[in-house]
Amino acid sequence: MRLVITLRYLATGESQQSLGICYKCSASVVHNILFETTEVITRAFWKKVFPSLENTTFLRVAKGFEDKWNFPNCIGALDGKHIMIQSPQHSGSEFFNYKKHYSIVLMALCDADYAFLMCDVGAAGRQSDGGIFKNSEFGKKFYSNSIQIPPPRDVTDNFQCVPYVIVADDAFTLTENMLKPYSKRNLTVEERIFNYRLSRARRVIENSFGILVAKWRIFRTSINAGLSLIEQIVQCCVCLHNWLRHHKGNQYIEPGLIDLDIEGRETRGSWRLEPTNMERLRPLTGNSATAAKLLRNRFAKYFAGEGAVSWQCERI
Incomplete structure (x- = not known):
């Protein structure tokens, strides 16, 4: 009972x-x-x-992204969401975010099959969005290079010594192991192609959150509970999501629930029409390291050249 x-x-x-x-x-x-x-x-x-985040796990995830989403050397899609909560007692404005409501943040990394590889929950909504990932347990390991990311590999004869990367959006920092879209105006064709290909791979984490909300409707309300219980609720739902994804497969995801982009034929998932208490993180501004920008340019050149897919020019 x-x-x-x-x-x-x-x-x-x-x-x-x-x-x-x-x-x-x-x-x-x-x-x-x-x-x-x-x-x-x-x-x-x-x-x-939750698999142990080691070399073999990342290689398996990378193969999934390359086979299903045409993005080589991708070891996960990263995103974070503000989860609306009732104002915690005696918390002041600590959990009051830029959207003008109270929240905690769920930070998660997922594989190509909508299963979460990592989740970190509990950061106060008032914290700067760029700092939430850096201060998370996974973020600290990521930036200190203590995660067993596989060494760079040659994707093709012309695209060699390519680092393994996480795909993310504008809320995160561009690094040599994390790619985000070009955000400037007047993008070149090559840059627009890169943004489309990155968005196609990154949509996996958006769908993962969409499935989570559709199946566990506690995320459609402003959760009214103590902070410790709220954190346990989120962790429990993520665990159940992964268990059902692994054991029920596509039975867990009914037709039409998630976004699809099959050879450029895009359909929007029904989860986007449902109410949710999750809000996206605020875009981050600032300069990135030159090496990271050069790596993004290399990926952009590859996607516009030998790594092109036939439908991409229609989608940009």
Whole structure:
């Protein structure tokens, strides 16, 4: 019964008071059940559904992105979302974000099949968006080069010694292991092609968040709970998402739910039409290292040349 109450709460977003009435117990009992059960689910599933981030894992992920999304040497798509919450007690403006509501941030990296490789939850919404990733556990390891990213490889005879990269949007910093789109005006054809190809690969993380919201409707409400419970709720939902993705496959994703871009034929997923309490991070401004810009230019040249796909010019 504790599991039934917890899954119903996560899947419907029903209030704790309403659940208490349905199951003939007080809201405080429901709260305790949610706190304990989400913790147990997370502890039981975490190591089973999140792979260790090592060389072999990244090589598998890179093959998936190259085969399915025509993006070589990609070891994941990264994004973060503000999750709306009720104002925490005695928190002042710490969780009040630029969208003028209270939130915590879910930072996640996913593979080519909409499964999360990493998630970090709990950063206060008021924090600068560029600093949220840097201050996360994964971000600290990423910037200190303590993650087992595979060494550069030759993609083709003309595109050699290419580093493995994460694809992200404008909220993140361009580095030699993280690519984001060109944001200047009056882009060249080569740069617009790169932006399209990057967007096509990066859309995987947007779809992953879309699936999460569609299946776990607690993310369609402004979550009213203590911060520790909210963090456990998010972690629990991500664990359940990965478990269902691995064990149910496409049965977990009904037709029409996610965005599709098959050889340039793009369809928008139904998740985009549903209400959600998730907001995207604010774009980051600032200069990036010269080496990172040169790497992005190399990818742009490759996508416009021997790495081109037949439909890309129509899509830009």
